[in-house]
Amino acid sequence: xxxxxxxxxxxxxxxxxxxxxxxxxxxxxxxxxxxxxxxxxxxxxxxxxxxxxxxxxxxxxxxxxxxxxxxxxxxxxxxxxxxxxxxxxxxxxxxxxxxxxxxxxxxxxxxxxxxxxxxxxxxxxxxxxxxxxxxxxxxxxxxxxxxxxxxxxxxxxxxxxxxxxxxxxxxxxxxxxxxxxxxxxxxxxxxxxxxxxxxxxxxxxxxxxxxxxxxxxxxxxxxxxxxxxxxxxxxxxxxxxxxxxxxxxxxxxxxxxxxxxxxxxxxxxxxxxxxxxxxxxxxxxxxxxxxxxxxxxxxxxxxxxxxxxxxxxxxxxxxxxxxxxxxxxxxxxxxxxxxxxxxxxxxxxxxxxxxxxxxxxxxxxxxxxxxxxxxxxxxxxxxxxxxxxxxxxxxxxxxxxxxxxxxxxxxxxxxxxxxxxxxxxxxxxxxxxxxxxxxxxxxxxxxxxxxxxxxxxxxxxxx
Numbered sequence: 440x441x442x443x444x445x446x447x448x449x450x451x452x453x454x455x456x457x458x459x460x461x462x463x464x465x466x467x468x469x470x471x472x473x474x475x476x477x478x479x480x481x482x483x484x485x486x487x488x489x490x491x492x493x494x495x496x497x498x499x500x501x502x503x504x505x506x507x508x509x510x511x512x513x514x515x516x517x518x519x520x521x522x523x524x525x526x527x528x529x530x531x532x533x534x535x536x537x538x539x540x541x542x543x544x545x546x547x548x549x550x551x552x553x554x555x556x557x558x559x560x561x562x563x564x565x566x567x568x569x570x571x572x573x574x575x576x577x578x579x580x581x582x583x584x585x586x587x588x589x590x591x592x593x594x595x596x597x598x599x600x601x602x603x604x605x606x607x608x609x610x611x612x613x614x615x616x617x618x619x620x621x622x623x624x625x626x627x628x629x630x631x632x633x634x635x636x637x638x639x640x641x642x643x644x645x646x647x648x649x650x651x652x653x654x655x656x657x658x659x660x661x662x663x664x665x666x667x668x669x670x671x672x673x674x675x676x677x678x679x680x681x682x683x684x685x686x687x688x689x690x691x692x693x694x695x696x697x698x699x700x701x702x703x704x705x706x707x708x709x710x711x712x713x714x715x716x717x718x719x720x721x722x723x724x725x726x727x728x729x730x731x732x733x734x735x736x737x738x739x740x741x742x743x744x745x746x747x748x749x750x751x752x753x754x755x756x757x758x759x760x761x762x763x764x765x766x767x768x769x770x771x772x773x774x775x776x777x778x779x780x781x782x783x784x785x786x787x788x789x790x791x792x793x794x795x796x797x798x799x800x801x802x803x804x805x806x807x808x809x810x811x812x813x814x815x816x817x818x819x820x821x822x823x824x825x826x827x828x829x830x831x832x833x834x835x836x837x838x839x840x841x842x843x844x845x846x847x848x849x850x851x852x853x854x855x856x857x858x859x860x861x862x863x864x865x866x867x868x869x870x871x872x873x874x875x876x877x878x879x880x881x882x883x884x885x886x887x888x889x890x891x892x893x894x895x896x897x898x899x900x901x902x
Contacts, residue, residue, distance in 0.1 A: 442479035445548025450555055455770035459741050462624045462708070465767060466530070469552075474559040478506040480544055480551045488541035489553060494886030495522045495593070499538060499553055506556060515564040518557060523596030523639070524589060524885065526565060526631045529558025531622060532882040533761050565634055571641035578602035580899045583667040585652045585840070588616020589881045590872030591673035592639060593888030594895075599642040601896055606667075608650040613704060616675055617873075618881070620704040621696070623735050625742070629703075653843035658868060668899055669867045671891045672855060673884070676834040676873035682727070686784030687830070691717060691792035695728070695736045695831035702739050717827055720744030725795050725823060727781055728831030729753065732878075734764040736829045737773045747773045748823065752780040752800050752813040778802075780813065782820065784828055794822040834878045844868070852877060860894040861887065869894055 451467045452458070458465050469477065481503040489499045498517050505514035518525045534540075534554035542550030580603050584591045587609040595605045613619055615632040640646060652658060652674065661667045679694035681687050698716065701707040705714040724740040726733050729751035740747045749768070751758060754777050758765055769775070776797075783796040799819035802811035836853045848856040848864035854877055855870040857863050863870050871887025873879055 441482070442476055444480065447480065447549045447552040448473045448477045448555070450552075455767075455772075458625065459738075459771040462742060464628055465625050468562055469555055469559045471559075474506055474556060475509070477552050477556055478503045481507075482543055484543050488543065489538040489551075492538045492541040494537065494882045495528075495889055497521050497528075497538070497557070502560065503551070503553075503556060506560065511560055511563040512568060514560045515568075518560060521889075522885065523593045524635050524881075525557055526561035527589070527618060527627065527635060528882055528885070529554050529556075529561050530627050530631070533880055535762065537882065565631075572638055574641065574643045575600055575602045577604060577643075580604065580669075581667050582606075582895060582899075583608060583658075583661045583665075583670045585658070585670065585672045586610075586616055586674040586872075586874070587614040587636070587646060587648075588673055588675050588872065588884065589618060590675075590874075590884035590888035590891070591616065591671065592635065593885040594671045594673060594871070594892045595644045595888075596639050596642070597889055597892035598895065599639060599644045601892075603896075603899075605643070606645040606647060608652055608656075609646060609648045610651045610674075611704065612648050614646045614648060616673075620700040621732065621735070623699070623703055623739055625738070626735070651839070653839035658840065658844045658847075658865075662867060668902070669869065669895045671861075671888070671895060672840060672863070672868065672870035672874050673872045673888055673891070674837065674840060674874045675884075676836045676854075676878045678835045678837050678853070679830065680832045680834060681830055682781065682832065684781060684783055686786060686792070689784055689786040689792050690790050691827040692784060693827065693829045695726070695732045695829050696834060698736055698829050699732070699739065708739075708743055719827065722746070722826040723824060724748070724827045724829065725750050725781075725825045726829045726831055727751075728833075729758040729760055729777075730831065730833070731760045731764055733829075733831035734760045734768050734773075736831050738768055738771060740827075740829070741768075741771050741773055745827075748825070749773055749775045749777075750779050750781060750795070750797060750823070751775070751777045753810065754778055754802065757802075757810055776823070778813070780815070781828075785822070792826055792828055794824045795828055796820055796822050834873070836874045836877070840874075860897075861891045862894060862898075867898065 483500045502514040502517040539550040584607045679696040707716045724745040726737040778800045779797045785794040799816045800813040803814040806812040861869045869891045872884035
């Protein structure tokens with residue numbers, strides 16, 4: 440029987456007071472009863488607008504119908520036919536601005552909890568199915584994938600399903616890219632990412648870590664000396680941006696990229712860590728920025744014992760972070776100082792941060808992005824006493840691959856230029872994800888990886 444409730448089943452989660460002191464996953468997931476109740480809200484409407492809102496075109500009504508039948512493995516296989524990372528997407532995709540945005544149930548109430556159902560199905564599969572996926576028969580073609588983030592893993596997975604001999608090259612010591620170094624454990628447990636990587640390896644994908652393309656080996660060498668017929672570049676955007684204000688070189692100033700990498704990948708918060716960060720217990724931390732990465736940095740700082748401020752130059756309504764992440768941060772005690780912008784970071788005689796000088800802002804006319812432009816209020820400067828500052832202002836692609844690859848065109852921000860098929864200016868070299876667009880979402884990077892795999896398959900088939 441259809442469930443016509445106007446509200447989706449809430450996601451169970453840890454108590455905010457408890458979770459703000461640990462790195463365990465915040466959301467604990469639907470029970471079977473909750474999943475069945477939520478699945479019954481889907482109307483399986485004729486045109487399936489939710490599917491069009493998904494960058495990898497997951498067959499959403501079909502997998503939800505399988506949940507209603509209690510065929511959870513069948514639901515998983517439907518998702519997995521178009522998405523290589525279901526357990527990841529169910530946790531970190533911004534469904535509210537993609538598939539759920541177009542859900543018919545959202546017209547007069549809340550949309551179906553598509554992401555929560557995807558997570559339930561993926562978690563059920565991981566807990567109940569131990570058999571590794573079958574390795575497809577080889578088609579004799581060899582492809583290299585640069586970067587093991589969401590775009591690279593998706594491209595590798597789709598190519599492996601078609602029988603390609605795929606090798607993924609990862610610069611760090613652990614595969615997963617931004618999924619392991621950027622997203623905290625409390626949002627995406629690393630065991631989940633490893634499970635997805637292991638599934639790709641079972642299909643024959645080879646993963647080589649500690650290989651910096653452009654230093655260890657170049658794309659030219661991969662193609663000209665190592666027999667790779669095509670290359671997909673999914674190297675992400677790991678070059679942090681700063682404000683270029685006085686004091687950014689003081690001790691205690693981090694880029695969010697460095698801060699989160701130390702915590703997520705190197706476990707710097709553990710006692711005896713080989714790569715410790717500043718002891719934040721009892722300290723004050725300012726996180727500059729308002730996106731998901733800023734929320735991650737703020738919530739990590741809170742878990743390390745700091746009093747945390749998010750300093751953002753627009754208002755709460757303009758925060759680009761997911762609403763859910765903002766709500767979680769507020770519940771955990773993060774303080775939002777919106778309509779403020781830093782102009783200087785102050786330090787003591789030892790070069791350590793002591794305060795951040797800010798100026799108050801007001802919103803003026805809309806700018807080119809359509810958002811109201813923040814305007815400084817003259818004479819409103821004030822000092823915010825802090826011990827550390829984390830800059831979360833976005834990232835650009837690293838220029839290393841461009842500088843070491845013949846004939847690879849990039850734009851003024853360093854993003855690799857591609858056509859509608861993901862093809863770069865270099866024959867046989869495709870690219871996608873943050874390496875092309877700059878920092879974006881996991882699911883958009885996956886969509887680009889999917890396109891890259893499709894285009895490489897067509898290229899090598901025709902070749």
